[in-house]
Amino acid sequence: MKNLKIVLGFAFIAVSFAVNAQDNAGLKLPNGFKATLFANGIGSARHIAITPNGVLFAKLMYPNKGGNSIIRMEDKNNDGIADEVSGWGKYGGTGIFIKGKNLYATSDNDVFMYQLNDKDEVENTASPKTIVKGLIARNQHASKSITLDGQGNIYVNIGAYSNACQEKDRMPGSKGMMPCPILDSAGGIWKFDGQKENQVYGDGKRYATGLRNVVGLDWNKQTNSLFVMQHGRDQLNSFYPTLYNDAQNAELPAETMYEMHEGDNAGWPYIYYDPYQKKKILSPEYGGDGKKEGGENAIDPTVFFPAHMAPNALLFYTGNQFPEKYKNGAFIAFHGSWNRAPLPQEGYFVAFVPFKNGKPSGAWEIFANGFSGLTGEDKVTNPRKAKARPCGLAQGPDGSLYVSDDSNGSIFKISYSK
């Protein structure tokens, strides 16, 4: 009897493993792709970064139960599941990036740099170098995302602490400020030296402006330029019910991808991008009526997506593991919407846009779905019910794609085999 129990127990464990492997950690993926739950319950995992040896680091929005806000994960037996998990750091934040042996991590005000040893461990976790300090963080859009180019420069998003630069933020009838004073010190991407310590605003340069908030950004090595994903404005119908109904608000404005060269302006807060008219439309706070165009000096998006889906990560795929169509294309992690209510929410997936010679070469598509765990009638009607919300992306040395989730602290590893 006892033996039978043990045998049954083992059988059960074996079956659970098989089911777990078969169900791709709950994700829906294109044919030939598989996913494993690389890590789970590590905390509010925002962005992730990986070393050439495959050691993964995650930045947490809050310190987790163990009191750590930077998590190191290593899969020593190479089974797709991290077997060594450790951490440090008391400050919450979003940004993390690895360049050579430098590990960058951000709080909402600062950029820090740690040194990795030859085992990709950080020995001196208590005293990182402060690269940038004193950046504006005023509740809204306070997180700092980072990326580096090939020249040793670091690009930092400084989000606008406002929805549409009204005199009184998110107040019905309050006019847009002209010019928008927020743009002096936020609402754009700032460029700093990647090595120099204790830099402040004056040491950096406003690289690109007119961006309400960017969480996902990546340096495209093929075009040698910066690409960003903007979070579009909210609440057109709440403030202008005579111009926009609930259904229009759910679809306006588009979430947009921009290629930003030095000095470029994406137009916030004066305009938003309408995906149906395919035009830059004057914001109602600045006299717009849903039709009047604006933003003569603003650039057009490279790609646009449905509204409010909250693109939180962007990654240009340079690996060799995935099929040819994915090479140099863009993966985008959509955290998932809230401002489409009372209509059902959208996003909560990873999308893909094929690129050829640095330009989009086809329509965007959903690459990985099922993160929310909600389908059919249970389709996400409330973000808090979503099991997982995609937030960060990283490409492993073998070409696998890692996706982080800041809801339950899961890391998914997506791989392809013929």
Next chain:
Amino acid sequence: MHYIKFLAVFFLIVGIKTNLSAQDLLKGKKIYETRCLVCHQADGGGVPNMNAPLDGASNVVGKDIARMVRIIKKGYNEKVALDGFYYSNAMTANPDLSDEDIANVLTYIRGSWSNKAGKVSLAQVKAAKSKSH
């Protein structure tokens, strides 16, 4: 006979009372749907890290009615710490809502989803307003 009369009057009062509060709830629900739902969501759950939840929130079912009246009326633009989490989004002011509207929507919020807190009366809203001036 007296006994029956008494009962009839009693049920009338109770009936009217229940009826009234059901109507208040309905009015409150309507205000919730047009003003609050877009951020606080249909189930009052809010949006993690952005818009504070109302369902199960300690200070929503708590005793500080004046604070809630003030927030609805004047909006809120501070980082809210609530039950161990922070919420970063700014809340819209509703200067055009009447005291009755505020009482109704608060009654709805405090008595919906898993919330079981008591009704907010017009008198409580008026008292709260005089305090905040």
